[in-house]
Amino acid sequence: MSTEHDSLVSPYGGQLVDLLVAPEQLDELHRYAGRLPSIQISPRSECDLEMLAVGAFSPLSRFMGQQDYQRVLDEMRLSSGHLFPIPVTLPVQPGPEIRLGQEVALRNAKNELLALLLIEEIYPWDRAEAELKVFGTSDVRHPLVAEMHRWGPLNVSGRLRVMQLPKHYDFQELRLSPAQTRTRLDGFGYPNVVAFQTRNPLHRVHEELTKRATEEAGGVLLLHPVVGLTRPGDVDHFTRVRTYKALAANHYDPNRILLALLPLAMRLAGPREAVWHMVIRRNYGANYLIVGRDHAGPGVDSTGRPFYGPYDAQALAEAHSAELGVGVLPFRQYVYLPDQARYEEESRIPAGARIASISGTQVREDYLNNGRKLPEWFTRPEVADILAESYPPRHRQGVCVWFTGLSGSGKSTTSEILTTLLLEHGRQVTVLDGDVVRTHLSRGLGFSKEDRDINIRRIGFVAAEIARHGGTVACAAVSPYRATRNDVRTMVGRDHFVEVFVDTPIDVCEQRDVKGLYAKARRGELTGFTGIDDPYEVPTNPEVTLDTVAFSAEENARRILDYLMERGFIRRIEQTDSQPSPEHQP
DSSP, X not given: OOOOTTOOOSTTTXXXXXXXXXXXXXXHHHHHHTTSOEEEOOHHHHHHHHHHHHTTTTTOOSSOOHHHHHHHHHHSBOTTSOBOOSOOOEEEOOXXXXXTTOXXXXXXTTOOEEEEEEOOEEEEOXXXXXXXXXXXXXXXXXXXXXXXXXXXXXXXXXXXXXXXXXXXXXSGGGOOOHHHHHHHHHHHTOSXXXXXXXXXXXXXXXXXXXXXHHHHXXXXXXXXXXXXXOOTXXXXXXXXXXXXXXXXXXXXXXXXXXXXXXXXXXXXXXXXXXXXXXXXXXXXXXXXXXXXXXXXXXXXXXXXXXXXXXXXXXXXXXXXXXXXXXXXXXXXXXXXXXXXXXXXXXXXXXXXXXXXXXXXXXXXXXXXXXXXXXXXXXXXXXXXXXXXXXXOOGGGSOEEEEEEOSTTSSHHXXXXXXXXXXXXXXXXXXXXXXXXXXXXXXXXXXXXXXHHHHHHHHHHHHHHHHHHTTOEEEEEOOOOOHHHHHHHHHHHOGGGEEEEEEEOOHHHHHHHOTTOHHHHHHTTSSOSOBXXXXXXXXXXXXXXXXXXXXXXXXXXXXXXXXXXXXXXXXXXXXXXXXSOOGGGOO
């Protein structure tokens, strides 16, 4: 394997793709684009377009056509034979503008013109096939599996002409293209470049790991955090980049580190994604990549088990290391030796030595969520201060309580009682009831599967915004489809989403039905009614399941309140001195 990062002769690091239109052509093309039909692309496709435009996905130069797509699914290779393990496609809904030979304007959510696409291929894709071949699972607790349920059924591909990259007003000095990054790395004068993939704040153990890996490789560190789409619930990139800048400026040799940002939309595909990261980092000029334990993993599935084995990603990366010209540096486990005030590899700890360590769960639950500052041996003071500013204690963080169940199951009644109890405990609450939302936010939508999904995702979008800003929101909607509910879980963030399954038998729901909807559905006067002629998909491992036959709505609401207290979202009301103790009450 070559160790010279400036001898980039492979397609993965040689001539980079450049899809940007020349400045002198922009005015004419803007006028032309105004006469074209438009496709509004998702934030994920927007990230992919930027990565394509600057050559980060080289040798890929367009959203994948059918031959590339199928071979990537089957063999992790483009039709040219080049290794490329993740599909990069542009899924669309059928429409009159989706036809061969038609050029369309690609616009973002703000309707800003980004690129022109000449449609040269249109082909259907199979969601189930993509789920199993790319992610190895059809479990909708995987964020991408849930998200794929709302992708269009067709993929389009063709020549791209990129008018402008997505606008970024933050950290502009760190947003380096592959070509700019390679030029900067050349200036350090080291033969090797070690890239570190991260979507989390760096603590002392990461600092120790990256410094030792860079030293062992005799190179320079490319600290390359992802700032596109990461795992739902991750620390936001604004906070993370502030911590990276503080560390790079104060605790690394400035002659051996380059901090640059990567606008990648992660797929959380575990082993395949690790290889993808190697391809991408090769284009940015790195010839080593630190591959972590459960690299790019999405967490746990519906049964609480990890989607991928802890070392699966490292094994697949090693298998393709030589072909890509990127060495794999496995993430070694380090622990702190307090008596010696230093970190050491777990495998080299002296017998009987006292050790200290803090898990990621402890960082969140024991420190950040309780307003406790992380100890200096674990993280630098600058990082601890930034995290403390950005992450208030759990009782001041947002939470979404999502009630799902059949019509008439008791969702609205229980949520109303819970709202009162939450107000009693000092939390302001927004209630998003399915019927009320349909009146105001979703007027005009019907009850087809597509319209139901749109309605639920609208509720989820509003709920996610409320929770993101520290609010409490109770949502009561039938939400019959498991994938859509899990898509909402992804929007909100899994650590702030509480799914409450109101498990009421359909015969009881029919007895309670004051509107007579079930009777109309039985008579055929209503079609597509959940539980009668349209399915209700029971949640898999919801946070709370309620029995509304054996317990009253108030008892169930208090059970949810207890759960929120256990999670730390609600502080228990302490007994005041003026209140008699239980043993003295009459």
